[in-house]
Amino acid sequence: MEKFDLIVIGAGPGGYVAAERAGALGKKVLMVEKDQLGGVCTNWGCIPTKSLLNSAKQYRHAKESGKMGVHCHDVTFNLTEAMAWKQETIETLRNGIQFLMKSNKVEVVFGEATYTDNHHVVVNDTTYETDYLILATGSSPIMPPIPGHDLPHVLTSDGILAIEQVPESLVVIGGGVIGIEFASLFSSIGTKVTVVEMMNEILPMMDGEFAKLIRREMKDVTFHLGCKVESITSEGVQYTSAKGEKSSIASTMVLMSVGRRPNTKGLEPLGVVVQRGGVVVDDHLRTNIANVYAIGDVNGKSLLAHSASRMAEVVVSNLFGSGVHKMRYSAIPWAVYGIPEAAGCGLTQQEAEKKGLKVVSATTQMRSNGRFLAEQGKRAAGLCKVVADAVTGVILGVHLLGPYSSEMIYGAAAILEAELRVKDVKEIIFPHPSVSEVIKDTVFAIDHTL
């Protein structure tokens, strides 16, 4: 029986990073994957959506760039080609992961893992022994048992990434990140999109002002907030409004994006405790079983690819490295790659106040920013909000809505990790002209002294 230092279950951004990092440290590592290298992120999540959203953005830009002197005629969107471009990206990234595994001497087996006990994993009838086990089995879309949910035109994010024709109309059930990104995508390429959300606002992790502005900027999309879907038929979706009124939306396709559920099925023989759907872990990502760790979506702590990767590093550091790391959740950036883009890192003002902190904050419009104006014009929407501790001046959160948000937000993560104060950020030199200058301007709006 082959014995490993570490077996990793799942080859997503949690699993493959754990395997890579442990392999780089000279450990004997096995990674088990039941489907494709890269997991949901690379194959049915982050990457394909960003590829298609980029095509959709190019399409919008081509139609809208006349105002800046660029005229395009007969602009058409070819879904088959966009899907092929997306597929090429996925395959290149999968090959990249394969190469990474090889160069770090990680053994990879494809198949479903079962467990004899917490030291023995069986894949395709072969048993592998291990000192440590990392569960990185991810999550799956939730399909609530609404009548009609099993009709063929009702898809989850997996299915909608494989369609062959742009749908005429689409109802998106659930206005979270996944729902809003697909709503942006399809409304940009000509689909009539309606979003039905049970809560009173979309994108619940976001500052309320920002969510409202995104919704307003998605001019081609109809939103029904505070509405409960009652049933789905081949003609469309029936829902009850906040006031109790029943209505229906005609639609040729329905996307179910109400959330994701940790993949804990099959873990029973390990004896790990599962609560609220996720494997229970502490700040070191330890489960109740001494040598078993759970990272990424499966522990339900932070369902983001980069959280999973960081958790992988924390575990590998503690097992095989310097071992001083706890997983910190205070500076995890998030991004919504819609049209417009948004991103944030740290606390919203509401969250900070709920924690009992005394905060100062400022919000500025991007339209006083030179590059924003040069590229977007003065009627475009863009916001930056910075939240800081009123007593210490330490920056608690940075929130962005507008172009480049997803590429600027890592800097906020650096500022938060370094625990920089308002007065420290005022000393950072931001390049001119750049949209990023809006962060500095917002910090000066909190405190203009020098």
Added chain:
Amino acid sequence: MEKFDLIVIGAGPGGYVAAERAGALGKKVLMVEKDQLGGVCTNWGCIPTKSLLNSAKQYRHAKESGKMGVHCHDVTFNLTEAMAWKQETIETLRNGIQFLMKSNKVEVVFGEATYTDNHHVVVNDTTYETDYLILATGSSPIMPPIPGHDLPHVLTSDGILAIEQVPESLVVIGGGVIGIEFASLFSSIGTKVTVVEMMNEILPMMDGEFAKLIRREMKDVTFHLGCKVESITSEGVQYTSAKGEKSSIASTMVLMSVGRRPNTKGLEPLGVVVQRGGVVVDDHLRTNIANVYAIGDVNGKSLLAHSASRMAEVVVSNLFGSGVHKMRYSAIPWAVYGIPEAAGCGLTQQEAEKKGLKVVSATTQMRSNGRFLAEQGKRAAGLCKVVADAVTGVILGVHLLGPYSSEMIYGAAAILEAELRVKDVKEIIFPHPSVSEVIKDTVFAIDHTL
């Protein structure tokens, strides 16, 4: 005679920021401008070039997006409309500066300033008295006395921003930032562009590997390196190659972009010392005259808009604020908004080694990055290099070539200002998928331990 706490000469990104910040602190401030609010940056520099470059990028994207499923037919570039869009941006920003001055109670007079002494400034025959004087008079394009330099088709950056037709051909003399940005702009919209540079590589502030790659990626542009321009005629440009061979390039337009010279003319009555063309200042931006400061291009220290703005803040802080600031030059980001973009902050490896530092560094290709691949494809060029101190691990420099570089680089400025080490940056969570992740990957390439 009206008396002020501060008179600022020049309304560019040095002058107007000084006036704004001092006004915000309740000081009585006069700003003198001989031409337009915003100075060169807003009117004939940063802003108009970025506006036109954005139009040029849209034009390129429209022609190249077929690979991702977006087809545009008969794509045309209308220079008149692009210039009008640019002009609208400029005017919006000028109005913004005017509003800023008003809301901070800064008095603005338009006219040429002359000096009775270091406390008295005369504008339009009116004399104003002041405690302190900040010189922010900027710089002007150098026009070397090459035979033919005064022909009407020989333009500087000022003139080329006012042309009415896309030139058939253009020779750019000087491969610095300004030359490369205009070469990118015009080659993208159909002009046959040739760059003639006296040095052996373009963009001398940049890591050599990066400059070479930018040059290679500018496929439509012809470069003649190590070449000296001998004369200009109405037919074109005559030059001598590194090997001493004489050649000529036919061209309908010539851009002279060999550098800029501080505007020190007229400062003589103040008695400030001028050396190598710039007003001599110390780390507090003090001149040899006790109450006179010089910020921005006029002191020749760092000819960048954001350096000027930071210098303004340093002076105002020392005059009217907490007063603990020196001007630091170690974390000033720069960006080249060409096609492709590049940006950097801190030391290149060559610069660090020249300072006698023992360094570690790594360079990674962006094409292993998910978002880069999804948007640019696997044949596109992108690089990230990180330079760190081999002894302490402190990050010394971050260098980027590829999309979003100019918007990502402020994060490097934050990292450098906070003196983060390699091991600290490895703990920052970067959002996935984003091009910014390449910075983290490069840091791990320096040291893969955890």
